[in-house]
Amino acid sequence: MITYEEAFRRVMLYTKDFGTVSVPLMESVNCVLAETIYADRDFPPFNRSTKDGIALQHSAFETNEQVFKIEGIIGAGLAQQKLENPKSCLEIMTGAVVPAYADTIVMYEDIEIKDGYATVHTEPVKGQNIHLQGSDKKEGTVLLEKGIRISPAEIGILASVGKASVVVQKTPTVCVISTGDELVPVSEIPKPHQIRTSNVLSLKAALQKENITATHLHLNDNKEVIQAAVLKALTEYDVLLLSGGVSKGKFDFIPEVMDELGVEKVFHKVLQRPGKPFWFGVHEEYNAMVFSFPGNPVSTFSNYCVYFAPWLKNSMGLGVRDRFVVLKNDVEKHPILTLYIPAVLEWDGATLLAKTVANNGSGDLTSLAEIDGFVCLPPGEANYEKGAQVHFIPSK
Ligand SMILES: Nc1nc2c(c(=O)[nH]1)N[C@H]1C(S)=C(S)[C@@H](COP(=O)(O)OP(=O)(O)OC[C@H]3O[C@@H](n4cnc5c(N)ncnc54)[C@H](O)[C@@H]3O)O[C@H]1N2
Numbered sequence: 001m002i003t004y005e006e007a008f009r010r011v012m013l014y015t016k017d018f019g020t021v022s023v024p025l026m027e028s029v030n031c032v033l034a035e036t037i038y039a040d041r042d043f044p045p046f047n048r049s050t051k052d053g054i055a056l057q058h059s060a061f062e063t064n065e066q067v068f069k070i071e072g073i074i075g076a077g078l079a080q081q082k083l084e085n086p087k088s089c090l091e092i093m094t095g096a097v098v099p100a101y102a103d104t105i106v107m108y109e110d111i112e113i114k115d116g117y118a119t120v121h122t123e124p125v126k127g128q129n130i131h132l133q134g135s136d137k138k139e140g141t142v143l144l145e146k147g148i149r150i151s152p153a154e155i156g157i158l159a160s161v162g163k164a165s166v167v168v169q170k171t172p173t174v175c176v177i178s179t180g181d182e183l184v185p186v187s188e189i190p191k192p193h194q195i196r197t198s199n200v201l202s203l204k205a206a207l208q209k210e211n212i213t214a215t216h217l218h219l220n221d222n223k224e225v226i227q228a229a230v231l232k233a234l235t236e237y238d239v240l241l242l243s244g245g246v247s248k249g250k251f252d253f254i255p256e257v258m259d260e261l262g263v264e265k266v267f268h269k270v271l272q273r274p275g276k277p278f279w280f281g282v283h284e285e286y287n288a289m290v291f292s293f294p295g296n297p298v299s300t301f302s303n304y305c306v307y308f309a310p311w312l313k314n315s316m317g318l319g320v321r322d323r324f325v326v327l328k329n330d331v332e333k334h335p336i337l338t339l340y341i342p343a344v345l346e347w348d349g350a351t352l353l354a355k356t357v358a359n360n361g362s363g364d365l366t367s368l369a370e371i372d373g374f375v376c377l378p379p380g381e382a383n384y385e386k387g388a389q390v391h392f393i394p395s396k
C-alpha cells in the first residue's frame with residue numbers, strides 16, 4: 001500500500017490540458033481564462049467628471065472671477081461640448097465628458113445657482129473632480145492574464161472591453177457512476193434494506209461548481225452489466241468517477257473489470273482513512289482516467305477533495321497551493337494512516353481555527369453537514385494538540 005503523499009504525487013502526474021473553447025460571456029463565470037485580455041481603449045476613455053456640479057476654466061479664478069454664466073447642462077452619454085468663454089460654465093453630471101477648454105469641476109454643494117448664474121464659494125484646485133482619460137489603464141495594457149479564474153469582478157472587466165465571448169480552458173467530460181444493488185433514486189422511498197443514492201449526487205454537485213455537468217450512471221452489482229457500461233463510458237468520457245465496489249466484497253467488481261478492460265492500474269489502496277481502497281488508473285488508448293472511490297460516503301467525498309479537486313485545478317492550469325489552519329481541539333494520530341477529519345473553520349482574530357467534527361466512521365454521511373473541509377493529519381505516535389498547525393483540504 002502506498003502513502004497519501006505518493007498517491008497524490010502519482011495522481012498529479014496525470015494532470016492534463018483539455019484545450020480551450022470559446023463561450024458566451026455569462027457562461028464563463030468560474031471558468032479559467034485562456035486568453036490575455038487587453039484594454040481596447042483608454043480607461044477611462046475620456047476625461048470624466050467625478051461629481052455633479054459645474055465645469056469651468058480654472059484660469060478664471062486667477063482674474064478673481066467667482067460668478068459664471070451657465071451655458072447649458074451636460075449629462076453622461078452626451079458627446080463632448082465646448083466651454084470657450086472663461087466667464088461661463090456648464091452644468092455637468094457625474095460620468096459626463098468634461099467639455100473642451102474646461103479643466104476643473106466644482107460640485108453643487110460648493111456653489112449657489114441663481115437666475116442662470118453660478119457663484120463659487122470655494123477656491124477650487126485646478127483639475128479637481130476629473131478622472132483623466134487613460135489614468136486607470138492605457139489602451140493596449142494587459143487587464144487580465146491567462147490562467148485566472150473568472151469571478152464576477154472579471155466579468156465586469158471582460159464586458160467593458162467588449163468580450164461577448166471569452167476563450168476559456170475546457171473542462172473534462174465526466175461520467176459519475178454509482179454501483180450497488182442497495183441504492184435507489186432520491187425520488188423513491190427505499191425498502192428497509194435499501195438506501196437512497198447520495199454519493200454521486202454530492203460528486204455531481206461538486207463538479208457543477210467547477211462548471212462540469214456530469215452524466216450520472218447507476219449500475220447494479222452485475223459484472224457483465226458493469227463491464228459493458230464502463231467500456232462505453234471509457235470511450236465517451238475523459239474521466240470516470242466511480243463510487244463503491246472497490247474493496248474486498250464478493251460484489252466489488254470494479255478492480256477486476258478495470259483490469260479486464262485494459263485500464264492500467266496506477267494504484268489501488270492508500271494508507272489513509274477514510275478512503276483506503278481508492279483505485280486510480282488510466283486507459284491509454286481511450287485517453288480516459290478512472291478515479292474509483294470507495295463507496296462509504298465520507299470516503300467518496302474526502303477522496304474527491306484530496307485527489308480529484310487538486311488534479312482538476314492543476315489540469316485547468318490554476319496550480320495547487322497548500323493551506324494550513326490551527327487545530328481548535330486535540331486530535332489523535334494514527335500510527336500508519338494519514339487521517340482526513342471533517343472540520344469546521346472559524347476565525348479567532350487573525351487566526352483560522354479548525355474544529356474537528358466527531359463522526360461515526362466513514363459511513364456517517366451526516367457528519368459532513370456544514371463542514372468546510374478536512375484536516376489532513378500524517379501518521380505518527382504523538383497526538384496532535386490544540387494549537388498545532390495542520391494541513392487543510394477545503395471541501396467548499
Ligand atoms: N474485507 C474488507 N472489507 C472492507 C475493506 C477492506 O479493506 N477489507 N475496506 C473497507 C473500507 S475502508 C471501505 S471505505 C469500504 C469501501 O467499499 P466499496 O468501495 O466496495 O463500497 P461498497 O461496498 O459498494 O459500499 C460501501 C458503503 O457505501 C454505501 N454506498 C455505496 N455507494 C453509495 C452511494 N452512491 N450513495 C450512498 N451510499 C453509497 C454502500 O451502501 C455501503 O454501505 O469497504 C470496507 N470493507
Ligand code: MOO
Pocket residue numbers: 272273274275276277294296298299362363
Ligand atoms: O477507508 Mo474506509 O473509507 O475507512 O471506510
